Amino acid sequence: MLTSPETWTQGDIAALLRTRDPDEIEEIRAAAEQVLLRECGDAVHLRGLVESSNVCKCDCDYCGIRKSRRDVERYTLEEDDILACAHLIAELGYGSMVIQSGERSDQKFIDLTARAVARIKRETRSGDLPDGLGITLCVGQQSRDVYQRLFDAGAHRYLLRIETTNPDLFAKIHPKEQTLASRMECLEVLREVGFQVGTGVMIGLPGQTVEDLAADVMFYKTQDVDMFGMGPYIPAPDTPLVAQDCPPAEDRLRLGFLMIAATRLLCRDVNIASTTALQTLHPHARETGLRFGANVLMPQTTPPERRRSYQLYAGKSNLDENAATFRTELEARLKAIGRRIEVNKWGDSRHAVRRMQ
Ligand code: 5AD
Numbered sequence: 001m002l003t004s005p006e007t008w009t010q011g012d013i014a015a016l017l018r019t020r021d022p023d024e025i026e027e028i029r030a031a032a033e034q035v036l037l038r039e040c041g042d043a044v045h046l047r048g049l050v051e052s053s054n055v056c057k058c059d060c061d062y063c064g065i066r067k068s069r070r071d072v073e074r075y076t077l078e079e080d081d082i083l084a085c086a087h088l089i090a091e092l093g094y095g096s097m098v099i100q101s102g103e104r105s106d107q108k109f110i111d112l113t114a115r116a117v118a119r120i121k122r123e124t125r126s127g128d129l130p131d132g133l134g135i136t137l138c139v140g141q142q143s144r145d146v147y148q149r150l151f152d153a154g155a156h157r158y159l160l161r162i163e164t165t166n167p168d169l170f171a172k173i174h175p176k177e178q179t180l181a182s183r184m185e186c187l188e189v190l191r192e193v194g195f196q197v198g199t200g201v202m203i204g205l206p207g208q209t210v211e212d213l214a215a216d217v218m219f220y221k222t223q224d225v226d227m228f229g230m231g232p233y234i235p236a237p238d239t240p241l242v243a244q245d246c247p248p249a250e251d252r253l254r255l256g257f258l259m260i261a262a263t264r265l266l267c268r269d270v271n272i273a274s275t276t277a278l279q280t281l282h283p284h285a286r287e288t289g290l291r292f293g294a295n296v297l298m299p300q301t302t303p304p305e306r307r308r309s310y311q312l313y314a315g316k317s318n319l320d321e322n323a324a325t326f327r328t329e330l331e332a333r334l335k336a337i338g339r340r341i342e343v344n345k346w347g348d349s350r351h352a353v354r355r356m357q
Contacts, residue, residue: 002031005265013214013266017258025258032261032293039269040295042339045347047096047136048089048301048323051310052077052116053109056102058140061173062202064236064311065102071238073309076109082116083123085301086133090124092327093343096134098159098298103140110146113139114153121154134346136198141178141186147193157348158190159198159229164205165219166212173205173241187223196352198227198271203259204252205233206244213255217262226352227270227296228263231277232256234313253281257292264293271296271349280317291337296347299326 003012019025053076054065065072077085082099089097097120099113117135124132136157137150147158162183164170170180190197201216202208220228232252235242246252256278263272273296274289282288286297300321302310307319331341 002027002265008266010211010214010218013217013262014210016262017210017213017255019258020254025254028258028261028265029292032264033291035264035268036293036295040271040350043295043342043347044290044334044339045096045271045296045342045345046094046327047098047134047296047298047347048085048092048094049098049100049298050077050082050085050089051101051302051306052082052099052113052139053101053104054310055104055109057105058103058178059175060178061175061240062205062233062236062313063239064313066239069238075306075309076112077303077306079112079116079119081303083119085303086120086124088323089301090126090129090133092323093128094133094299094327095129095343095345096136096347097301098136098138099155100138100159101140105142105146110142110149113137114149117150117153117155128344131346134348141183144189144193147186147190147195151193151195156194156196156346157198157227157352158195159200159227160186160190161200161202161229162187162216162219164201164208164212165216166208169205169207169212172207187225196226196348196356198229199223199225200228200230201259202233203230203255204247206241206246208233210255213259214262217259217266220263221266224355225267225270226349226355227272228267229273229275230256230259230263231275232281234277234280234315236311236313249281253278253285256281256285257288260289260292260294267351269350269354271347271351273298276300276316276318277313280313280315283317287333287337290334290339297330299323299330
């Protein structure tokens with residue numbers, strides 16, 4: 001029997017994450033789904049994902065677009081290309097988009113992103129979307145001024161993953177210029193600037209324990225975060241971490257689902273994405289993630305000719321996802337699990353809406 005999440009300790013969450021018995025997993029899943037339906041309803045929010053540049057100044061040990069990788073063809077989408085993606089997303093009725101890129105602090109890129117955001121807000125307004133597309137940014141650690149500028153341009157949500165809350169593990173997988181403390185500080189600044197803030201971790205990293213993951217979930221609760229994106233770690237070729245052992249794929253997959261459920265049970269009214277990394281480990285895993293308490297999907301809307309250059313890990317599953325047919329196919333699959341797509345809405349988390357009232 002599941003105990004009440006309000007009383008959970010790190011040990012209780014670790015015990016939940018260790019579950020392997022199918023009946024117990026089903027009990028956890030059903031409980032998380034029930035909390036989701038009660039707190040957030042049956043809607044699945046879509047955010048068209050545009051990977052605007054794979055140029056990156058960071059050298060994270062796990063990442064397929066890290067600076068040191070010489071064989072990656074680097075690109076930056078033109079402003080008009082980003083706008084074309086935004087128009088497609090609006091036409092498809094997704095209501096929101098995510099602009100994600102490698103981490104860059106050069107002025108040219110910040111200017112480009114701010115200009116694109118402002119134009120998207122202006123040019124996607126319609127009867128269906130009176131305030132234009134909702135925009136989430138995922139462009140890494142930036143200064144307060146840059147965050148402010150991007151917010152003023154019209155972006156209203158920001159995703160910055162913490163990757164892991166274990167400082168030793170964080171230090172092991174990042175070059176020394178990057179620190180957990182500065183990432184945490186960015187989350188604070190983003191909140192102060194006025195963004196709805198999302199974070200998350202990778203699941204099944206070499207050297208990561210179930211206790212670490214339980215601490216991550218405890219951290220989520222204390223931070224009053226609005227949204228989460230987390231997924232299994234997937235080894236990327238030609239990266240330092242690829243040589244190190246990580247748990248087998250089925251364990252990372254199960255842990256991915258259980259992390260979603262634990263987060264839903266504890267944080268209740270937040271948005272949780274069912275990520276591409278999950279789907280990379282199993283073709284139907286994104287839908288399974290929704291059944292474990294996730295309520296956001298990020299369909300691939302990067303121009304097809306660029307997708308192959310934006311591979312954070314090996315075997316990324318949605319390279320051939322077709323933006324035009326994705327929605328109809330998804331609609332049928334969601335119906336089968338008692339869920340529906342929400343059309344032409346930003347789909348902010350109830351948590352954020354309540355917090356900002
Ligand atoms: N496996 C899984 N997720 C990864 N990310 C980067 N590299 C990998 C990988 N090899 C995730 C990180 C980052 C997000 C954009 O992608 O969590 O914050």
